[in-house]
Amino acid sequence: MIVAGTDLTGLSDRELARDWRGRRISMVTQDPMSSLNPVYSVGDQVGSPLRYHGLAHTRAEARSRAADALGRVRIPSPEARLDDFPYQFSGGMRQRVVSAMAIACAPEVMIADEPTSSLDVTIQVKMMDLYQQIQQETGVAIVLITHDMGVAASICDRIAVMYAGRIVEQGPARALFRSPAHPYTRALLNAIPKLGEKTRRLYALAGQPPSLGAMPKGCRFAPRCALADAKCLAAYPGDSDLGSGHRAACWRLSEEGAPDAA
Amino acid sequence: MLLEARGLKKHYHTRSGTVKAVDGVSFALEPGKTFALVGESGCGKSTVAKLMLLLERPTSGGVLYDGQEVTAMRGRALRRFRREVQAVFQDPYASLNPRLRVGRIVAEPMMAQGDLDRAAIARRVAEALEVVGLHADAARLYPHEFSGGQRQRIAVARALAVRPQVVILDEPTSALDVSIRAQILNLLSDIQDEYGLSYLIIAHDLALVEHFSDATGVMYLGNMVEQGPTGAVFGSPSHPYTQALLASAPRPDPDHRLPTDVIIGEIGSALAVPPGCPFHPRCPRSFAPCDRENPERHVTAAGAWARCHLLHGPAPSLAPAPHTPERTLP
Numbered sequence: 237m238i239v240a241g242t243d244l245t246g247l248s249d250r251e252l253a254r255d256w257r258g259r260r261i262s263m264v265t266q267d268p269m270s271s272l273n274p275v276y277s278v279g280d281q282v283g284s285p286l287r288y289h290g291l292a293h294t295r296a297e298a299r300s301r302a303a304d305a306l307g308r309v310r311i312p313s314p315e316a317r318l319d320d321f322p323y324q325f326s327g328g329m330r331q332r333v334v335s336a337m338a339i340a341c342a343p344e345v346m347i348a349d350e351p352t353s354s355l356d357v358t359i360q361v362k363m364m365d366l367y368q369q370i371q372q373e374t375g376v377a378i379v380l381i382t383h384d385m386g387v388a389a390s391i392c393d394r395i396a397v398m399y400a401g402r403i404v405e406q407g408p409a410r411a412l413f414r415s416p417a418h419p420y421t422r423a424l425l426n427a428i429p430k431l432g433e434k435t436r437r438l439y440a441l442a443g444q445p446p447s448l449g450a451m452p453k454g455c456r457f458a459p460r461c462a463l464a465d466a467k468c469l470a471a472y473p474g475d476s477d478l479g480s481g482h483r484a485a486c487w488r489l490s491e492e493g494a495p496d497a498a
Numbered sequence: 499m500l501l502e503a504r505g506l507k508k509h510y511h512t513r514s515g516t517v518k519a520v521d522g523v524s525f526a527l528e529p530g531k532t533f534a535l536v537g538e539s540g541c542g543k544s545t546v547a548k549l550m551l552l553l554e555r556p557t558s559g560g561v562l563y564d565g566q567e568v569t570a571m572r573g574r575a576l577r578r579f580r581r582e583v584q585a586v587f588q589d590p591y592a593s594l595n596p597r598l599r600v601g602r603i604v605a606e607p608m609m610a611q612g613d614l615d616r617a618a619i620a621r622r623v624a625e626a627l628e629v630v631g632l633h634a635d636a637a638r639l640y641p642h643e644f645s646g647g648q649r650q651r652i653a654v655a656r657a658l659a660v661r662p663q664v665v666i667l668d669e670p671t672s673a674l675d676v677s678i679r680a681q682i683l684n685l686l687s688d689i690q691d692e693y694g695l696s697y698l699i700i701a702h703d704l705a706l707v708e709h710f711s712d713a714t715g716v717m718y719l720g721n722m723v724e725q726g727p728t729g730a731v732f733g734s735p736s737h738p739y740t741q742a743l744l745a746s747a748p749r750p751d752p753d754h755r756l757p758t759d760v761i762i763g764e765i766g767s768a769l770a771v772p773p774g775c776p777f778h779p780r781c782p783r784s785f786a787p788c789d790r791e792n793p794e795r796h797v798t799a800a801g802a803w804a805r806c807h808l809l810h811g812p813a814p815s816l817a818p819a820p821h822t823p824e825r826t827l828p
Contacts, residue, residue: 438680
C-alpha cells in the first residue's frame with residue numbers, strides 16, 4: 237500500500253495516526269450518520285483533524301478553517317452552521333459534512349466507500365459533481381468504491397473490477413465500458429437494466445460469489461463463467477495487457493482475443 | 499381493477515404538526531400487470547404500500563380490493579384479503595425470523611389462514627420452494643444458511659405459498675448484489691407470467707422500474723405528480739420532477755454527462771408541504787401560479803397525466819424543453 241512513495245504497511249500505528257490518517261489519506265464512508273458523533277457540533281468535528289494534525293493552533297483558527305472546509309463542500313452559510321449538530325442536517329448535507337472532514341487537511345488521497353449509495357439520485361448527482369469540483373480545486377486523488385456502474389462511469393478516470401478478492405480487470409473508464417474484456421465485467425454490464433432500453437428479460441449471471449472460506453482453486457469466477465474450461469478451473473490466470481493500461485485476468489482472453497460472455 | 503387506491507390520504511399528527519405522508523393518491527392495479535411507485539425517500543411511497551396492505555389505515559380515501567372497501571372488511575372477507583394480497587420486503591435479513599426453519603417460515607401464512615391441514619401445507623411449502631428455484635431440502639435449514647439472494651427467494655416463496663392475486667414488492671432487490679438482482683427480477687417476471695399476478699413495486703432504481711413495470715406513478719411529498727403507462731412516463735416525461743429524476747440517474751456510460759441544474763436543493767418535509775405545487779421550491783422552471791395553486795391533471799399526448807402549470811399554459815420566457823432520457827445536457 238504505497239502512497240506518494242511511502243509504503244504504509246511498514247509504518248507503526250503512531251506514525252500512521254500522526255502523519256497519514258486524516259492528513260495525507262482520508263476516508264468518507266457510506267453512512268454519514270455513523271461517521272459523525274451526534275453529541276459534538278459540526279464545527280468541532282470538522283475542526284478536529286485540523287487541530288490534531290497541527291494545522292490549526294487555536295480554537296478560533298480551527299473554527300475558521302472548519303468554516304472554509306464546509307464552504308468548499310458548498311454548505312450554505314458555513315459560519316452560521318458551525319454550532320449545529322449532525323441531526324440538524326439532511327442526509328445529503330451530512331454527507332457533505334463528512335466530506336468536509338475528509339478534505340479539511342488537504343490530503344493527497346481520499347477513499348470514498350459508497351459515498352452516495354444512501355442518497356437519492358437528485359442529491360447523488362450533486363455530490364458527484366462536488367467531488368469532481370473538489371478534485372479540480374485541490375488535486376486530491378479519489379478512490380471511489382461503488383457497486384453502481386453508473387456512478388463509476390460518471391466520475392472515474394480509471395476503474396478496477398473486483399471479484400472474490402481479486403481485481404479481474406482494470407483500465408481507463410472508457411475502455412472498460414466500451415470494450416469490457418473479462419467475462420465477469422461483461423456479465424455485470426449486461427445484468428443491469430438500462431434506461432431507454434426495455435428488454436423482456438435481463439441477462440442473469442447464474443450462481444453466486446464464492447464464500448471467502450472456500451475459494452475455487454483456479455480462476456475464482458470460473459464456476460459461474462460460461463466460457464470456463466479445464467485450464468480455468470486449474471490455475472489462476474495472469475493479467476493480459478490490452479493496451480493503454482487496460483488489463484484483464486482471464487485464460488480465454490489470451491487464447492482467442494475477446495471472448496463473448498453473454 | 500383488482501386493487502385500487504382512491505384519493506388515499508395518510509396524515510400523522512405529531513407534536514410538531516401534521517405530517518402529510520400521503521395526500522390524495524389514486525391508482526389501480528390491473529390483473530397480471532405491474533404498477534410502480536417511484537420518488538425520493540420521504541415522498542410517501544412506502545406509506546402507500548402499508549396502506550395497500552392494510553398495515554396502516556388511511557386518514558381518508560379508500561383502498562378497494564375487487565371493488566370492496568378494505569377498511570370495512572371483517573371476518574371471512576378480511577381473511578381472504580390478507581391471503582390474496584402479499585408482500586416481499588427490501589431486506590431479507592430482517593424479514594425472515596432467524597429462529598425458524600425455512601419450512602416453517604414459508605408455512606406460517608398458511609397456518610394463520612387455518613384452512614389447510616399439515617400435509618397440504620407441507621406440499622405447498624415444497625411447491626413454493628421449487629417455484630423460486632430452491633431445493634426441497636431448504637425447508638429444513640435456517641435463514642442464516644442462505645445468501646441474500648436465496649433469502650429473497652425464500653421471502654418470495656412465503657408470499658406465493660398462499661396463492662395470492664397481488665404481491666407488493668417494496669424495493670425487492672436493493673439489498674442484493676448487482677449480479678443477483680437480475681436473477682430475482684427474472685424470477686418475479688416468470689412467476690407473474692405463470693400465475694397472472696399483479697405487482698405493486700416500489701423502487702428508487704428508475705432503470706429497473708422502466709424494465710419491470712407496465713404503469714408508473716411518480717410521487718413527490720405525498721402527491722402523485724405524474725402517472726401513466728411506463729412507456730409514456732419514461733419516454734416523454736412531462737413533469738419537471740420526473741424529468742429531473744430521469745436526468746439525474748447515473749448511466750453506465752463514461753461519456754454521459756449528468757446535469758446538475760434540473761432540480762434545486764433537497765426534498766422538503768412532509769410536515770410543511772409547500773403551498774401550490776409541492777415541487778415548486780425545487781423547480782428551476784417555476785413561475786407565477788406555481789406557489790399559489792396546485793395544478794390540475796393534464797393528460798399528455800403520450801397518454802399519461804401530470805400536474806404542472808407549464809402544461810396548462812406557456813411559461814413566461816423559456817419554451818418548455820423537457821430533458822428526455824435520450825438527451826444529454828451540455
